[in-house]
Amino acid sequence: MNYADRVLIADLKRHVEKEVMLAGWLYRNRPSGKVQFLTLRDGSGLCQCVIEKGKIDDDLFDKIKHLGQESSLAITGTIREEQRSVGGYEMAVTSAEIISESKDYPITPKAHGIDFLMKNRHLHLRSQRQWNISRIRHTVVDSIRRFFNDDGFTLVDTPIFTTMAGEDASSLFEVDYFGEPLHLTQTGQLYLETAAMSLGKVYCFGPTFRAEKSKTRRHLTEFWMVEPEVAFAGLKELLELAENFVSFIAKNVLEKNRAQLEQVGANIELLEKIKPPFYRLTYSQAVDILTGPKTKDFMAKQLEEFHQQKKQIEERLSQLEKEQKGSIKQWKREKNAAEIIEIKADLSEVETKIENNPKHAQLAADFKWGKDLGGSDETIISMMHDKPVFVTHYPKEAKAFYMKTDRSDDRVVENFDMLAPEGFGEIIGGSVREDDYDVLVARAKDMGFKPEDYDWYLDLRKYGSVPHGGFGLGVERTVAWMASEKHIRQCIAFPRMMDKVYI
């Protein structure tokens, strides 16, 4: 057989009432006495293929009946519209070829724990949820490149082996470079600034490495980041660039991945709200909010909601357990058992929230001007908004030496974070860069850096310094936010986490 003649499931609408060949993997098989319903996946989608006994060879019919999940096969038949079928089309099979049999595929259509799925990551990627997220990620990445390419930016690939220790050497991975210590890049920014002085508007896009010991759903040790850098730009221009950029990504994902968003249970209504302008707060305003009555009420109200949720879950749980003890139908018993497992996970999540709420409320109430905003503080701010929020003008002690001191208030720098709404937190961090040679040297010294280590970087301020700045956007966090996926490890094919790498 010539597989080049096969048709993709995504294109079935163009082949209704025609006989075509599909090639893919057996996603599921529900055989009956004289009819079988095969769900085939081919990378472009799912299609139900119906085989009636007598329409194909009897031996083949029996063989397919015992075919394991994920066996590969090519199936030929006539396409028809069918409401009851996934995707709206199905195939009436006329012939089939088993390409390779699969036995005892570990990932069954039932529930699995995250550890098991991660250990089987190479197979887990075939699952529907992962497939959907992969498609969304692809659109996010494609939109990133498209946005900058169409807006006069030039791509500059910055090095992965870097000589610049940057802000904090402890969060960098050290590598032995022929006997010399070098580090894996944490940001392309310093290199990118030099490129911006050549090309004006530039961006880099690639993997980034951080040796932070962060064990949370928002951290990876290797993640993808895109960083634009613009010459002759101030904070206002950067904020506008960032909000247009993020809105463009959201618009494209909505356009191209609506079906995937629906399947993963994303909040489409919220995504549709992602349009400029985003909210803007200064750090000082954020601190006022955190320490003021608004946050206190907000947290108290939320705690009450959590308690309510907990009560509801517990009531449902005891009701289900009561049902399980009585005499009920077998199928009902199973359904309840599945719900009990699910509901117990929800319960422990709500309990964690209840436990954390007072701590976070306390942290917010005790917040002192001058500290960096903590994860929980950002979460609170972002939960109060239904659109992304920019927080600008952080105290300079909490920020990197290269950020430009605000000339109208020298306690703060001209930087910004963009927080995704509904508690997703930081997606973007950026700043205007200090362009005055003397101020920059003084700042570097204050922070304990030796200016001579930054010779080439300082040269940018010696030879025609201009106001400029940029930001970095985390790809996995963006995907997680848009796909409503809790953990960013699900948003990259092969995640690298603190002290854990599966394959």
Add this chain to the structure above:
RNA sequence: UCCCCGAUAGCUCAAUUGGUAGAGCGAGCGGCUGUUAACCGCUAGGUCGUAGGUUCGAAUCCUACUCGGGGAGCCA
């Protein structure tokens, strides 16, 4: 690094106050012409994470370790 939770069949979970280890799914076989995580019957499948301790008796209690999950600091 710190705090909380967990580890029982291939998978997801049960096992009342310490008393002979269970269910569903998955696998295998059979039945069923419209299934959507189908259903019905039968079969196989376990050194209860590891090591020690308490006890007449431990999956259950205690200690240590290993592994995993969640959270904190820091960040995209």
